[in-house]
Amino acid sequence: MQNTKPRVSKATISRIPLYYRAVVQLQQEGVARIRSERLSEIIHIPSATIRRDFSSFGELGKSGYGYSIATLVEEFGQLLDVDSSEAIILVGVGGLGRALLMNNFRRNPDLNIVMAFDADPDKVNTRIGGIPVYPFATLAAHMNPNIHTAILAVPSSAQTGVIGTLEAFGINAIMTFAPQPVACAPQTTIRYIDLTSELQTLLYTAHQKMKVR
Amino acid sequence: MQNTKPRVSKATISRIPLYYRAVVQLQQEGVARIRSERLSEIIHIPSATIRRDFSSFGELGKSGYGYSIATLVEEFGQLLDVDSSEAIILVGVGGLGRALLMNNFRRNPDLNIVMAFDADPDKVNTRIGGIPVYPFATLAAHMNPNIHTAILAVPSSAQTGVIGTLEAFGINAIMTFAPQPVACAPQTTIRYIDLTSELQTLLYTAHQKMKVR
């Protein structure tokens, strides 16, 4: 029995992180206000889209003035829940997993990989970037019910099994680099980062562009 | 003055790599034919979408039969130009760059990182995963006019400069992991892989799902 239920579109949601990053950056530069037209130049999103997106969260701006950076930082920060730190686990400490551990979303203090797991005995019981790496078989012993998020960097062939196990331990948000599609439980959200597809699509698009000219 | 110009939508293009991977996999398993409904179960794309997509490349299937795997592999392979090997350079051999070099899209023989560059003297004049790493300053000496594609894994702050240099040497397709938006030449296509945004969007979506139930 709340208010008018102003649904936020998927497309808008996927842009919130970009808006948040931009306004935080501007705030650090000491900028106090911005208009949609100027923000458009910075992040390369049409100003009409920006205004439409912003308005779906309420009337954030002021006519003839623009938007207050502080308001935007506050609003998007709340939407992304940056005040409560998100504990994330990583599974698969190969090349990619190692890179993620070393970086650990350093710029975003709310995003934290807190531990990692691997099936390979040679890779476990050590620390990478300060984060402990445990045997995947000991997942049960290290998991705790406050952790709902995992990043996967395991081979495609291992993915289905790993996701099944993680779901059993309460994980319901997964970002994975293995493109193997997995049927998951309804409460689980999976985001595939498919680097090969991204590259192939890029190449196809670039080639098309060449042909046209 | 060609034929009917059957335009292929962006959404369809981004799915070609998925289709290609699936049909190659099926071919390796010895499958000879498939119907849209079955393929839908495998890759989790609605069968109507699959049929619509496929039909935009001509009449690939047969009523009452389905699609011949061999035809699909051939068709998508041609679209993605898998027969002519793509020479790619990598710039930025940090954690992520190293992981990319070690992997080098092993499963896709047409995608090849042929050399890498870094600005840090400690990281150059060596080989990683068999691929030579050169000083970024020597780009001119190593570039050749058959290379049009680059993958970037440099810090955001370095990105604009690096892209400018690459464009000057004929690069027109770039996949980058630094989210810093860059204004590029019109013939250049840039694809941003923004891991932080992907993760934040995932978390937002997953949190929403929790609230609803």
Next chain:
DNA sequence: CTGACCTTGTGAACGCTTACACAGAATTCA
């Protein structure tokens, strides 16, 4: 305080993408 100026928020049009549903074409099997 006033008026010129500026910028938002949004109705409406548009274009792209997905989804439905089925006619017709090809297959399969007896």
Next chain:
DNA sequence: TGAATTCTGTGTAAGCGTTCACAAGGTCAG
């Protein structure tokens, strides 16, 4: 061969997202 069955390709409609364009409302200088 013929009839029942299968499955594509696509007309059509619905849904979603973007873009245009401007009225309404707030700003700000003087």
